[in-house]
Amino acid sequence: MSKGAATRHGILVHGVEAAYRVGLGGLTIGELARATGMSKSGLFAHFRSKESLQLEVLGQAREKFVSAVIRPALATRRGEPRVRELFERWLDCALRRDPGGCLFVKAATELDEQTGPVRDQLAQDHRDLYDSIAQMFRTGIAEGHFRSDADPDQFAFDLDGLMLASYHWTRLLGDPTAERRARCSFEALLDSIRA
Numbered sequence: 521m522s523k524g525a526a527t528r529h530g531i532l533v534h535g536v537e538a539a540y541r542v543g544l545g546g547l548t549i550g551e552l553a554r555a556t557g558m559s560k561s562g563l564f565a566h567f568r569s570k571e572s573l574q575l576e577v578l579g580q581a582r583e584k585f586v587s588a589v590i591r592p593a594l595a596t597r598r599g600e601p602r603v604r605e606l607f608e609r610w611l612d613c614a615l616r617r618d619p620g621g622c623l624f625v626k627a628a629t630e631l632d633e634q635t636g637p638v639r640d641q642l643a644q645d646h647r648d649l650y651d652s653i654a655q656m657f658r659t660g661i662a663e664g665h666f667r668s669d670a671d672p673d674q675f676a677f678d679l680d681g682l683m684l685a686s687y688h689w690t691r692l693l694g695d696p697t698a699e700r701r702a703r704c705s706f707e708a709l710l711d712s713i714r715a
Contacts, residue, residue: 528566532580536584544578549564571636577623579641588612588613590652599662600666603656603657603660606679611699611703675709679706685705
């Protein structure tokens with residue numbers, strides 16, 4: 521990685537952490553300058569606009585989530601083991617309070633009533649996640665682990681709902697039973713769709 525690329529990557533890592541604190545809407549070149557100790561003009565040279573900065577920070581958060589959750593799940597044996605790995609890694613992001621994964625939850629409520637490229641990208645990122653979950657579930661059907669009449673999109677919906685509840689019970693409520701409840705719900709979900 522070149523020095524310029526390494527600097528940009530470092531800025532974006534700070535950008536994800538700053539957006540986690542202030543929201544994507546609150547993320548400005550000035551806010552990021554304060555977080556990184558760089559000048560506004562230096563950051564402006566990298567991003568040119570608030571929207572460009574927000575899109576790139578969202579991209580950094582997406583890459584972090586994909587690297588921590590999706591790729592390791594895809595590297596696991598197809599079917600139920602893959603779905604379990606996805607769940608375990610996703611839950612770990614929530615329990616560790618990982619800003620990259622959590623930015624998507626925060627941004628979803630922040631941007632749901634807005635229009636524009638940042639909201640559009642966020643919606644596409646969520647659709648891509650749901651498609652990935654559904655595809656992992658389809659491989660489980662093909663492997664004979666899940667019922668052939670089970671709906672992969674419904675599974676994606678249910679798993680996402682479970683993860684959102686887990687996120688809120690863990691982060692907003694600070695409930696010490698959140699992890700146990702998430703695991704119990706996940707097992708009940710799997711029991712309902714096993715072959």
